[in-house]
Amino acid sequence: MRLRNEGRRGRLRPRSGPNRGSVLALVPAGFLVLVILAALAVDGAVTYLGQEQLHDALSAAANDAVTAALDNGAFYRSGLITVDPDQAGHAVCVALLAQNAPALHGLEVWMAVNGASLQLRGKAEIDTVFGRVIPGFDHHSVEAAAAAVATEGHLASSSSVLKVSGLGAAGGFAPLRC
Numbered sequence: 790m791r792l793r794n795e796g797r798r799g800r801l802r803p804r805s806g807p808n809r810g811s812v813l814a815l816v817p818a819g820f821l822v823l824v825i826l827a828a829l830a831v832d833g834a835v836t837y838l839g840q841e842q843l844h845d846a847l848s849a850a851a852n853d854a855v856t857a858a859l860d861n862g863a864f865y866r867s868g869l870i871t872v873d874p875d876q877a878g879h880a881v882c883v884a885l886l887a888q889n890a891p892a893l894h895g896l897e898v899w900m901a902v903n904g905a906s907l908q909l910r911g912k913a914e915i916d917t918v919f920g921r922v923i924p925g926f927d928h929h930s931v932e933a934a935a936a937a938v939a940t941e942g943h944l945a946s947s948s949s950v951l952k953v954s955g956l957g958a959a960g961g962f963a964p965l966r967c
């Protein structure tokens with residue numbers, strides 16, 4: 790709103806014209822932009838937390854599987870620490886089901902066992918909070934990986950959150966059917 794100086798007394802009078810009140814129309818538009826940005830931030834946080842939950846579930850399952858699936862026969866025969874793939878797969882399924890992660894939908898897990906090491910890769914769907922109102926944005930896909938290695942005397946685990954590309958049977962990974 791432009792003001793015009795009227796005379797020597799210094800009084801200001803509002804200027805009338807076609808632009809009067811034009812800022813009023815921009816306030817709802819600006820508020821709408823802020824609401825949309827807040828909704829994107831919330832959905833991004835939900836997706837991040839879902840990825841962390843998937844990573845934590847895979848890491849715990851890998852640690853449980855490595856300890857539960859140690860091949861005692863191979864150890865007593867040759868002194869080698871190895872992980873039995875069949876027992877490890879069963880232990881991973883039991884550990885994942887015991888965690889009861891309701892936010893993870895359509896969980897797919899791939900496992901690779903190499904001697905004393907076990908690697909897991911997983912993929913799941915996470916529901917969004919505000920994205921449901923937009924068709925096609927009602928869920929996000931998250932992926933994570935974890936690994937555990939059985940060593941003499943203790944369990945050494947290493948895990949990392951990462952965007953896994955090309956999940957599947959490549960690289961010795963086989964899908965688990967839980």
